[in-house]
Each structure stands twice: as C-alpha cells, then as structure tokens.
Amino acid sequence: MIERKLMMVERIMYVDTETPLNCVFAAKINGEIAERHLRRALAKIQRKHPLLRSVIQMADAQQPHFVVQEDMESIPLVIFSRQTDMDWLAESEREWYRPFKADSKPLAQLVWIKGDSNSELLWVLPHCVCDGTSIVTLMRELLYLLDNPDKELEPYQLFESVNDFLPQSFELRKKSRKAKFYLLLARFFFFLQRKSRKRNQGKNYAMHWKLDAETTAAITQGCKAQGITVHALLCTAFMQAFREVQGKAAKNKVISPVDIRHFIPEIKQDHMFAFAPTVELSLKKGNDNIMGNAKDIKRALTQKIEKMEARELLWMGEQMHPLVERMISMLKSSPGGHDLTLSNMGKLQIPNEYNNFTLETIYSPTVAFPWLNSNTLVTTTFNQQMDFTFMSNEDFLPKEEAIKIKDTAIAFMTLPL
Known part of the structure; x- marks a missing residue:
C-alpha cells in the first residue's frame, strides 16, 4: 500500500474532517x-493520477495521510438537466461544500450539466490535492x-516525501538549525497573538465576468507597449480599486501564487500537485499612477521570483507541522494584511476545436475559502477572452461592495489603454 503524509500546505487546505x-x-x-x-475517460484519468485513487486517513489526531487504494471506486459522474446558462455557477457554489470523507470513494467528482446541444462539465476536487495547473490538466x-x-x-x-525534491547539495544540518530557529520564532509569534472567536457568518458568493476579445487584445497589447505584464496590471488595478472603494481600510497588498513547476521540473506539468508558493506584492501609498505602479509591481515580482528557493520552501514547510492547527485557526479568525489573493492562470493551453464537439468557453475556477479573509480573484484567458x-x-466583503471594486478595477485596467 502506497501512502504519504500530507505536506504542510496540503494539511492547511485539508482544514479538518x-x-x-x-x-x-x-x-x-x-x-x-x-x-x-x-x-471511460474518467477511468483512464483515474488510472493515471494516484491522488485520484487515494483517500485521506488520519494516522493520528494531527497527521492525515494520503493512502492509495488500487481497488478504489470509480470517479462519480453526476448528471443534471441543463435549464439556464448560469446553472454552472449555481452548481459550482453547491459543490464547494461537498464532503470527500468516504474511505472507498475518490477525491474527485465530475458534474455533467446536460443540455440538448450545450453542456457544462465541472471538475470538483478538494484543494488539498490540486492547484490551478492540476485542474486544468x-x-x-x-x-x-x-x-x-x-x-x-x-x-x-505518488512521490513519497518532499525529500524526493531535494538536491544532493542540500545542507540538511545547516537547514535544520535554520528551521528550528524559524519554528521557535513562529511559536513566539503565535504566543503573542490574541485568540479571536471571530468567524465569517455570512454567505459565500462568486461573481463571474468576461472581457470580450477586443478589450482583451487592447489590454495585452497595451501592456506590451508599456513594458509591463498583464499580471502586474491586474495586481495594480485591483489594489487601487480596493483603495478607491475602501479608503484607509484598504491594505494595498495582494498575495499571488506561483506555479511551483517553474522551479522544480521533477513535478511535471501534467502531474497533480497542490503546493503553490506565494509572493506578496504591495502598492506604494500616495501614488495613483496606474502604469507607474504596474512597473513597480512587475519589478518587485521579478525580483521575488528570482530569489525564491522553492525546494527549501517545501522542506521548511514540513518542519512547521507542529503549528498547523494554529495557522488554520489564525486564517479563520484574522482579517490578514492583504486585500485579496490574486491567481492569474494566464492563457490556458486547451484546444477549442475537436472532431466531435467544440469547446465554447472555459470559466475560471471557483473556491470558497473558510478563512475570515476569503477574498480571491482567479483569472484565465481562453479563446482570446479574459475570464x-x-x-x-x-x-x-459585502457583494455590493465587491461589485464596486470589480467595476473600478476594470476601469483602471482599460482607461489608460
């Protein structure tokens, strides 16, 4: 039987039973x-990916494990009759809360919203088994x-542990001393934190919109002409939109995940993996120049990515398992120091023309984090349209306020171009 414990970030995304x-x-x-x-397609996909033949079992009260079961049941296919063009969003919101707890059922489900000529297919997976690249795959x-x-x-x-990704030159003794020091600092940090019982009691929601091909092209070409990236413009526009709408309450900061496969080629593009290192990007106070701020964001992002030690981050995280429960508790009760988590998945490498059907569109992934600050923006580009x-x-964040932030951000993105 193949098994391994959840990595620290997987453990956080697992939350609890x-x-x-x-x-x-x-x-x-x-x-x-x-x-x-x-x-038949689901069966072949399940045979390829070991995490789709796995269950999560609690080895003890603190440490869940992935356990691969070769006699695993098939990935469930749930079929609904299609009524409207928005069925996919309503069903997505329902699927946020689907429990994956059974010992004999896989950590995935496919929903088919079946119409006469149009259908939607929805992959549903726990976040602890996949990142954005995984679910696109x-x-x-x-x-x-x-x-x-x-x-x-x-x-x-299935890889056995993060040690599989460590180079021979990894100085384990030196890094262990560093990890013990960081763990001590983290324990002291959590000791100083006042425990809060504040939790989100409201309704989770998702908003969806697209930019047409003409607007998408204008943004892409405008960014190229200005020497910035679309990602830098997105970060800048939404941070300034939060500042415009929320005033002094805005944090002027975003958290942006990065695909770990850029740093660790052993993790293949078509392999499932759940850990995405993040970078923190800040907006300078008192400066409202969109293009100037976007250039600063691009420069900061480039510098932080160049300095990122992804293999060490993976290993260091494993040394922090004793604090996972405290981390989860803080995420559930702390407003954090950022306005939102912004995941730009870029241009999706999925064909739109097939022999037997056409892929009309793709909707950016949705997720409902159980954290106090659950503000999350996901963007993709498919068929020349940003989604x-x-x-x-x-x-x-009341939905009415979120709509104002969205409208303001889109205006910031398009008006200068």
Whole structure:
C-alpha cells in the first residue's frame, strides 16, 4: 500500500474532517457527448493520477495521510438537466461544500450539466490535492479522451516525501538549525497573538465576468507597449480599486501564487500537485499612477521570483507541522494584511476545436475559502477572452461592495489603454 503524509500546505487546505474546501472548474461544450465515453475517460484519468485513487486517513489526531487504494471506486459522474446558462455557477457554489470523507470513494467528482446541444462539465476536487495547473490538466485530459476514446494516458507514481525534491547539495544540518530557529520564532509569534472567536457568518458568493476579445487584445497589447505584464496590471488595478472603494481600510497588498513547476521540473506539468508558493506584492501609498505602479509591481515580482528557493520552501514547510492547527485557526479568525489573493492562470493551453464537439468557453475556477479573509480573484484567458471569478463572503466583503471594486478595477485596467 502506497501512502504519504500530507505536506504542510496540503494539511492547511485539508482544514479538518468537517470542513470542505473544494475547487470547481467548469467548461462549456457545444455538441453531443456520449455518457459511456465520459465514464471511460474518467477511468483512464483515474488510472493515471494516484491522488485520484487515494483517500485521506488520519494516522493520528494531527497527521492525515494520503493512502492509495488500487481497488478504489470509480470517479462519480453526476448528471443534471441543463435549464439556464448560469446553472454552472449555481452548481459550482453547491459543490464547494461537498464532503470527500468516504474511505472507498475518490477525491474527485465530475458534474455533467446536460443540455440538448450545450453542456457544462465541472471538475470538483478538494484543494488539498490540486492547484490551478492540476485542474486544468484534468480538463484537458478529459476533453482529449472524449474526442479520442481509444487513447491512453501514462500513469506515474505518488512521490513519497518532499525529500524526493531535494538536491544532493542540500545542507540538511545547516537547514535544520535554520528551521528550528524559524519554528521557535513562529511559536513566539503565535504566543503573542490574541485568540479571536471571530468567524465569517455570512454567505459565500462568486461573481463571474468576461472581457470580450477586443478589450482583451487592447489590454495585452497595451501592456506590451508599456513594458509591463498583464499580471502586474491586474495586481495594480485591483489594489487601487480596493483603495478607491475602501479608503484607509484598504491594505494595498495582494498575495499571488506561483506555479511551483517553474522551479522544480521533477513535478511535471501534467502531474497533480497542490503546493503553490506565494509572493506578496504591495502598492506604494500616495501614488495613483496606474502604469507607474504596474512597473513597480512587475519589478518587485521579478525580483521575488528570482530569489525564491522553492525546494527549501517545501522542506521548511514540513518542519512547521507542529503549528498547523494554529495557522488554520489564525486564517479563520484574522482579517490578514492583504486585500485579496490574486491567481492569474494566464492563457490556458486547451484546444477549442475537436472532431466531435467544440469547446465554447472555459470559466475560471471557483473556491470558497473558510478563512475570515476569503477574498480571491482567479483569472484565465481562453479563446482570446479574459475570464474572471471573484469569491468572498458577505460578512467580510459585502457583494455590493465587491461589485464596486470589480467595476473600478476594470476601469483602471482599460482607461489608460
């Protein structure tokens, strides 16, 4: 039996046995889909990815493990009749709360919102088994196998621990002393924190919108002409929008995840992995020049990525397991020092034309974090259109205020161009 303990970040995303934290990724298809082809595709995808043949078991009260079960049940396929173009969003919000607790069922589900000529396919997975790249891979593989039902996927093995990614030059003794020092500092930090019982009591929500191809092209070309990246413009526009709407209450800061595969090539692009290191980006106070701020953000992001030691981050996180419960408690009760988490997944490498159907559009993933500050923006680009989902909680950020922030940010992104 193959098993390994959850990495520290996976453990945080697992939260606990009673708190679902799921990612949902939806795509809209024009054309007919055969149910037998869907089920066959799911079986092949499950054979490839060991985490889709795994359950989470508690080895003790503190340390859950992934346990691969070769006799695992098939990935469930749930079918609904399609009523409106917004069914996918309503179903996504319901799937946020689906528990994945059974010992015999996989850590994934596919929802098929079935219409006469249009359908939506929704992947639903716990966040502790996937990042954005993982869930895009699953959608790409699903569509590929639907169109090529006789093709196969190549399986791979579950890695045993983060030590698998450490270079021979890794100075374990030196790093261990550093880790003990950081753990001591972290214990002292949590000791000083006042425990809070504040929690989000409101309703989680998601907003979705797209920019048309003309606007998307204008933003892309304008950023290129200005010597900035679209990501830098996104970060700047939304931070300034928070400042415009919230005034002094705004934090002028975003947290941005980075794909760890850029730093650790052993983690293949088509392998499931849940850890994404993050960088913190700040807006200078008193400066409202969008392009000037975007150039500063681009420079800061480049510098932080160049300095990032992803392998050490992975290993160092494993030394912090004694504090995981405190970290989760703080995330649930602290407003944090940032305005939002901004995940720009960029241009999705998924074809839109197939032999038997057309991929009309893809909707950016949604997720409902159980943290006090659950503000999350996810953006993707597909078929020359930028797509956005914005998630939060009515108790922390009322939806009416979030709409103002969104409208202000879009204006900041488009007016200078």
